[in-house]
Amino acid sequence: MKYTVITGASSGIGYEAAMAFATRGKNLIVVARRENELHKLKDNIQRINADLDVIIKKADLSESGQVHALYESLKDYDIETFVNNAGFGNSSSVAEQDVTKTEKMLRVNIEALTTLSTLYARDYADQQGAQLINVSSDLGYRIVPNAVTYAATKFYVSAFTEGLAQELQDNGARLKVKILAPSMTETEFVKTARELDDFSYSDNVQKFHTAKEMAQFMLELYDSEKVLGKVNSDTYEFELMDPVFQYTSRK
Numbered sequence: 001m002k003y004t005v006i007t008g009a010s011s012g013i014g015y016e017a018a019m020a021f022a023t024r025g026k027n028l029i030v031v032a033r034r035e036n037e038l039h040k041l042k043d044n045i046q047r048i049n050a051d052l053d054v055i056i057k058k059a060d061l062s063e064s065g066q067v068h069a070l071y072e073s074l075k076d077y078d079i080e081t082f083v084n085n086a087g088f089g090n091s092s093s094v095a096e097q098d099v100t101k102t103e104k105m106l107r108v109n110i111e112a113l114t115t116l117s118t119l120y121a122r123d124y125a126d127q128q129g130a131q132l133i134n135v136s137s138d139l140g141y142r143i144v145p146n147a148v149t150y151a152a153t154k155f156y157v158s159a160f161t162e163g164l165a166q167e168l169q170d171n172g173a174r175l176k177v178k179i180l181a182p183s184m185t186e187t188e189f190v191k192t193a194r195e196l197d198d199f200s201y202s203d204n205v206q207k208f209h210t211a212k213e214m215a216q217f218m219l220e221l222y223d224s225e226k227v228l229g230k231v232n233s234d235t236y237e238f239e240l241m242d243p244v245f246q247y248t249s250r251k
Helices: 012-023 035-048 064-073 099-124 148-170 189-194 211-223
Strands: 002-007 027-032 054-058 078-084 131-135 176-181 228-231 238-241
Touching: 002 012, 012 027, 012 035, 012 078, 012 211, 027 035, 035 054, 064 099, 078 099, 099 131, 099 148, 131 148, 131 211, 148 176, 176 211, 211 228, 211 238
Parallel strands: 002 027, 002 078, 027 054, 078 131, 131 176, 176 228
Antiparallel strands: 228 238
16 A cells, blocks of 8 residues: 655645545545644545545654654655745845744754755655655745845755755666745645734735645646646746756766
8 A cells, every 4th residue: 555645734735635536546644743733634635535545754854863763654654745834924124034943944954855855865765656755945946035044044955855866866766856846825834934813815915726636736736747846936837857956967
């Protein structure tokens, strides 16, 4: 029995990605801090297909020990696809940002993603059909005011994942590594980044995608042979692309 792992699955893109993979008949391991939301997700998935196995894993990926414990708990499962979706933003200038919040963001967006990607690549590099999908951002390819640190974390995700994809390809690995780079998406992201009680995308944002639309884009990327699936920040069209950053092969 094969499984798809999705971190940050309690809401937003992660939640809708779990629902989308469920429509493909994929057994799921869903990960988040809010266990009650994961149970709601499991109930909704099993309304789609009661035969699917849905495993709930509660984990706070800002804690290094929990990241390693999470991966260790997956050793008994055959992981066909690993989606590193967990992450959050911080909307403020660098000089005014909350350093404690920034440090937590670095641990989730960079450290946890790197650790889980590395362990998965080590165990599944030679498994046919295996995929690692890391969720970056349009801001992993450009920088805007009041999101410099967040963009920097996503530049890391993009560069690391593009490099890993090409390094594995150079080494003849079967594992496919890909990046999803959303632009503005209707999730809890803005509320968390700006520390708001509520936020209306329709009232405040000119262009955005729904989380369900981004989940469908993720499936397009999953089905493709391209490394990067990116939302164009001008047109908001979804584009499947080759890697952007220069990679110099030793071969």
